[in-house]
Amino acid sequence: MGKTRKNPDKAKDGGERQTVRTLADLGKIAGVTAGTVSRALAGNSLVNRATRERIEALAREYDFRPNQIASKLRRQKTGVVGVIIPLGHDRNQQISDTFFMTLLGHLADELTEYGYDLMLRRVIPDQDEDWLDRFIRSGMIDGVVVIGQSDQFDRIEDVANGYLPMVVWGNHQEGQRHCVVGTDNRLGGKLAAENLVSAGATSLAFLGDTQPIEFAARFGGAKDVAARMGVTIRALPTHLSADRMGGEIARHLRKIQGEVDGIFAATDAIAVACLKELREHDIDVPGEMKIVGFDDLPIARQTVPPLTTVRQDIAAGAKGLVDLLMRRLGGEDTESLILPPHLIIRETV
Structure with a gap:
């Protein structure tokens, strides 16, 4: 009788064999981190001999061949x-x-x-x-x-x-x-301004520093929309440092009171600080002032009211x-x- 060919997809106990495609997959089987697997397969002396040999044996058993990137990592200088x-x-x-x-x-x-x-x-x-x-x-x-x-x-x-x-x-x-x-920061700025104007805002303010390239692109996108939809927009420089942001926003809000009904904040952090100042001055959001942030950080879901924002992944x-x-x-x-x-x-x- 001829020999029966083993099914490579079957484990030794007869169950389905676990697929190993990444360092993390092999690490789960070995009970170590992906970093330890990488160092072991690179022959790094920081991994003790027993662990290294066990990981190498598992790599052979599961026919795991590190990809070209992993091969490059074996020759890394510092890690x-x-x-x-x-x-x-x-x-x-x-x-x-x-x-x-x-x-x-x-x-x-x-x-x-x-x-x-x-x-x-x-x-x-x-x-x-x-x-x-x-x-x-x-x-x-x-x-x-x-x-x-x-x-x-x-x-x-x-x-x-x-x-x-x-x-x-x-x-x-x-x-x-x-x-x-x-x-795409410019597109994000367009989305923010379109949302504000579509919701009824007739005069916009951008709160943020337009010197950094990312913020300049966000403001540029909002300006494009403002021009197309026939509303005004002004930039109000606002620092991101916590010790300056609150005071600047308070001054901005006093300056634009009665003139602006839509704020596009360059970041969620600025938007959250705006909400705090508006609440302290009994200005209703979104009734009297509408706000859109940028980032969609976890805090955006926790504000009162929850913050409309532009999400970057x-x-x-x-x-x-x-x-x-x-x-x-x-x-x-x-x-x-x-x-x-x-x-x-x-x-x-």
Whole structure:
């Protein structure tokens, strides 16, 4: 009699064999993290011999072959990705800002899947003109993610000419050299303004600093709509630092009282502060003032009333940042990734 061929999809106990496609899949079977699997398969001495041999045996058993990206990771220099936040436009803004913390959390999760650690740096460019070059040349990182272009577009462009493993969270402009992941901010601004005007607003204010490229694009989109729909819009500079934002918004509201009935806030944080000030002055939202934010952070669902906002998919953005960075570490010159914004209608319009 001939030999019976084993079914590769059957486990040893006769049940269905678990499919292993990623480091995380193999880590679940081994009872370790994806990072430990990556280091074990790379022969990293930080993983003890018994664990390494057990993971290697499981990889053979499940016919798991790390993809080309994982092969590149075996030759990594440090196992660390630098994440840098330039604050040229507002030196008082803190990393504890809700947007930064949300994006950083997703970034850390994604980098762990590839066995990377994260090194975080906040910089004030006018105090350190060489902020990006020095970080890259430090020898401490294998690649870099820049969160926000701030007012540093030209500096980032210069570095992109000679440094491949860099990806930036920000706004994309036609012809730029650096690789960006971000939301279509101009379209997001259009969605916000259209919603305000369609709901009955006749005069709009944009609260935010129009110097950063992302905010300028949001304001630009809103201006396009205002011109098309025959309403006025003005920009009221508003800092993102908590120690200045509240006072500025209070002054803005006194200035526009009776003249503006629709606010487009550059961020959810600004929108939330607006709601607080309006409530303290007994101004009804959305009856007397309509508000749209930008980001759709978790707090947007918890305000009173819940905040209408433009959602940018921060989790998908973090995944895109890491995916493109890994490909660039492998030598690929990638295109930028532009994510579509979505209007989330709640109760402030």
